[in-house]
Amino acid sequence: MTNTSLSVRLTPKIRLERAIKKAGVENPAIVSKLAISGRITNVDLEYIRENMAHTLQELDMGNAAFGRNKIPSGAFKGCSGLTSIIIPEGVTEIGSRKSRKEPVLWEFNPVFSGCTALKSIIIPDSVKYVNSITFLGCDALTTIKIPNIENLDFLHFSCALSSVNVDADNPLYASKDGVLYSKDMTKLIYYPRDRQGDYVVPNTVREITDGAFAKFIHNPNVPLTAITIPASTVYISSDLFSKCRNLASVTVHPDNSVYSSDDGVLFNKEKTKLINCLRAKAGDYVIPDSVKTVAEGAFDGCIHLTSVNIPYSVEVIEKRAFAGCEGLAAVNIANSVVDIGEAAFCACTALTSIIVPDAVVNIGANAFSGCTALTTAKTGDSVVKIGHSAFSECTSLKSVTLSNSLTDLEYGVFYGSGLTSITIPKSLIEITDGTFDGCKLETIDVHPENPAYTSKDGVLFSKDMTELILYFRKNQSNYEIPASVNIIKFNVFAGSALTHITIPESVVMIENYAFANCSELAAVSIPASLTEMGYYVFEKCNSLTSITVHQDNSAFCSDDGVMFNKDKSVLVACPAGRQGDYTIPDTVTTIRHAAFIDCKGLTSVTIPASVVEIEGYAFCGCSGLKSVTLPASVAKIEDYAFSQCHEMTEINIPDAAAEIPATVFFECYRLTNIIKSAARVRMEDGRYYECPALGR
Numbered sequence: 001m002t003n004t005s006l007s008v009r010l011t012p013k014i015r016l017e018r019a020i021k022k023a024g025v026e027n028p029a030i031v032s033k034l035a036i037s038g039r040i041t042n043v044d045l046e047y048i049r050e051n052m053a054h055t056l057q058e059l060d061m062g063n064a065a066f067g068r069n070k071i072p073s074g075a076f077k078g079c080s081g082l083t084s085i086i087i088p089e090g091v092t093e094i095g096s097r098k099s100r101k102e103p104v105l106w107e108f109n110p111v112f113s114g115c116t117a118l119k120s121i122i123i124p125d126s127v128k129y130v131n132s133i134t135f136l137g138c139d140a141l142t143t144i145k146i147p148n149i150e151n152l153d154f155l156h157f158s159c160a161l162s163s164v165n166v167d168a169d170n171p172l173y174a175s176k177d178g179v180l181y182s183k184d185m186t187k188l189i190y191y192p193r194d195r196q197g198d199y200v201v202p203n204t205v206r207e208i209t210d211g212a213f214a215k216f217i218h219n220p221n222v223p224l225t226a227i228t229i230p231a232s233t234v235y236i237s238s239d240l241f242s243k244c245r246n247l248a249s250v251t252v253h254p255d256n257s258v259y260s261s262d263d264g265v266l267f268n269k270e271k272t273k274l275i276n277c278l279r280a281k282a283g284d285y286v287i288p289d290s291v292k293t294v295a296e297g298a299f300d301g302c303i304h305l306t307s308v309n310i311p312y313s314v315e316v317i318e319k320r321a322f323a324g325c326e327g328l329a330a331v332n333i334a335n336s337v338v339d340i341g342e343a344a345f346c347a348c349t350a351l352t353s354i355i356v357p358d359a360v361v362n363i364g365a366n367a368f369s370g371c372t373a374l375t376t377a378k379t380g381d382s383v384v385k386i387g388h389s390a391f392s393e394c395t396s397l398k399s400v401t402l403s404n405s406l407t408d409l410e411y412g413v414f415y416g417s418g419l420t421s422i423t424i425p426k427s428l429i430e431i432t433d434g435t436f437d438g439c440k441l442e443t444i445d446v447h448p449e450n451p452a453y454t455s456k457d458g459v460l461f462s463k464d465m466t467e468l469i470l471y472f473r474k475n476q477s478n479y480e481i482p483a484s485v486n487i488i489k490f491n492v493f494a495g496s497a498l499t500h501i502t503i504p505e506s507v508v509m510i511e512n513y514a515f516a517n518c519s520e521l522a523a524v525s526i527p528a529s530l531t532e533m534g535y536y537v538f539e540k541c542n543s544l545t546s547i548t549v550h551q552d553n554s555a556f557c558s559d560d561g562v563m564f565n566k567d568k569s570v571l572v573a574c575p576a577g578r579q580g581d582y583t584i585p586d587t588v589t590t591i592r593h594a595a596f597i598d599c600k601g602l603t604s605v606t607i608p609a610s611v612v613e614i615e616g617y618a619f620c621g622c623s624g625l626k627s628v629t630l631p632a633s634v635a636k637i638e639d640y641a642f643s644q645c646h647e648m649t650e651i652n653i654p655d656a657a658a659e660i661p662a663t664v665f666f667e668c669y670r671l672t673n674i675i676k677s678a679a680r681v682r683m684e685d686g687r688y689y690e691c692p693a694l695g696r
Contacts, residue, residue, distance in 0.1 A: 006020065016044035038064060053080060079112075082112075082118050095129075118135075120143075123147050127147045130151065142161060178192055186207065198225060199227045201229055229259060230256070231253040247279060250264055265278065272291060280304065302328075304327055306350075314337055315338050317333075317341055325345075327350050333355070336359060337360055345367060347371070351373060353376045353377070356377070361382050363390050365388045367386075372394065374397050385410070402423070402424070402428070404426065407430060417440075419436070422436075422444055424460075434491065459473070468485045474495060475497050486509065487509045503525065506529060514537050518538075521544050524546075525548045532555070538576060562574045569587060581605070594616070594617040595619075600621065602622050607628065607631055607634070615638050620640050620644055625645045626647045627648075630654050643665065646670060651665075653674060
């Protein structure tokens with residue numbers, strides 16, 4: 001193949017494909033160097049992507065122009081052969097700005113996505129905006145020249161940069177030795193990830209801005225190993241060096257009035273606050289006894305630390321202080337500590353046990369989440385509140401001793417843990433929904449003096465046994481609910497192996513997801529007493545073919561195994577195991593939220609002319625549903641009403657439905673045709689999400 005250099009001019013009638021052929025080139029793949037003048041359109045960009053992506057090396061657009069002076073997202077996607085590019089003067093934006101209507105396009109479609117060979121780019125001073133992910137994955141791009149631009153977040157995703165250069169007459173920025181500063185050199189803005197050698201911050205710098213180093217990704221081949229902070233610097237963010245995995249030394253000038261350093265660790269001047277421990281530090285570490293606060297993210301990602309001793313001087317451990325310390329097997333927390341912040345020890349995967357000191361009042365959200373080797377935990381006597389997900393995904397956790405002062409367990413505290421049994425102390429009066437979801441609890445005991453809860457046969461109830469709150473006998477096929485129960489709480493039996501359940505006449509309310517994912521449950525009888533039923537109660541109960549309501553029930557009724565309100569104007573729930581065709585009674589005006597959710601065996605539903613409203617998620621997950629005809633009476637269709645109906649290919653929209661949300665047919669992959677006759681029927685955002693066969 002012969003490499004060809006080519007210059008072409010584009011006009012409204014001569015697009016790139018024609019221009020190349022007019023130049024005598026039939027095969028565009030032989031063109032390695034291309035200069036374009038005239039206006040470039042999306043048609044031209046598409047031609048490059050489809051025909052020249054792997055062979056075009058140099059692209060000069062210096063004499064060209066773009067519509068609205070903007071280079072769109074994904075413009076050069078997949079152009080893996082491209083090594084250099086010249087952006088035309090006059091272009092003001094590279095990549096789309098964040099859009100409320102098209103967030104996916106903005107988020108995952110970099111202008112130079114897949115341009116892995118790109119080494120050189122010339123950006124003119126006319127450019128005022130560059131999308132943050134424009135150069136994501138351009139690992140060959142080592143040097144970039146900064147125009148007069150205010151947003152610089154794109155630099156953090158330009159992974160291979162070793163040098164940033166700024167013209168001397170740039171009014172906003174300056175560069176020195178490949179590092180980016182404010183014009184007056186008082187702010188350090190960006191340090192290139194792949195810059196070689198150690199670094200001494202200039203003595204003019206007063207502020208090292210947030211993110212100057214923080215976006216780095218570990219790169220063992222070109223490490224920054226040492227940094228020196230001058231006396232002039234008065235602001236350094238606490239997580240500044242959190243991604244500098246090879247940084248082993250930070251030295252602060254002794255005349256600095258705000259910061260100090262000791263053994264490569266950054267402190268405030270008085271050493272009462274430990275700000276940052278460098279990520280290369282290994283082995284054991286003893287925090288100096290002058291320290292009162294371990295700052296946010298201070299040890300975040302110190303994967304080589306094996307043990308830490310926290311002295312009696314420390315009172316506060318801020319959020320993410322020790323997060324991601326994967327080698328940390330032992331930590332001694334002194335009794336002086338009163339607060340453990342959010343995610344303080346998150347993902348410390350070698351930690352096997354923890355004792356929370358008696359002085360601690362609150363344990364922050366996610367404090368020990370993901371500590372997969374943690375087997376035992378003891379909370380101190382003063383702990384009043386444990387934040388959400390504090391011990392979630394602690395898969396080895398077997399034993400937890402809860403404080404006798406504990407009053408509040410937030411959502412998901414033990415989610416996904418290995419906990420098999422637990423005792424609720426007498427002080428605990430608030431257990432939030434989802435606290436024990438996904439864990440391996442088999443039994444739960446309650447202190448006899450607890451005023452809010454009691455347990456029977458390992459099942460948790462309200463004190464007076466009117467509310468059934470938690471059920472852990474997941475492998476049991478049958479359970480008889482006590483006759484005292486009035487309310488079956490959120491998610492109680494979800495995921496259990498129940499084949500039969502007896503709901504007593506005392507029950508007046510069943511909350512959301514109460515029996516969700518009980519895949520063996522074949523039949524349910526609703527008592528006469530029930531007056532309220534939540535949503536998704538029988539979701540994914542794939543064996544459930546019939547719901548029977550007692551004839552004396554004043555709020556609900558059933559017909560042919562389907563549940564309705566009493567006068568049959570609202571279709572409440574169709575059992576998920578229903579198969580084949582179904583005709584909705586002509587008394588129904590509303591199909592309730594999630595009424596047919598996950599009825600995968602349904603193939604056809606006939607909706608009568610009485611129906612006015614189809615609520616959200618009504619037919620969501622009916623993956624076998626091929627045919628639905630909407631009558632002219634339907635005036636309202638809510639979000640995700642027919643989402644994930646994978647077999648549906650065509651549907652009509654009645655004239656009465658004035659507006660259809662874009663999510664109505666979400667992931668209806670085979671939907672090719674939507675029939676709508678009324679001009680006033682408007683599709684929100686002008687398209688339907690995740691309907692690839694439909695288009696826009």
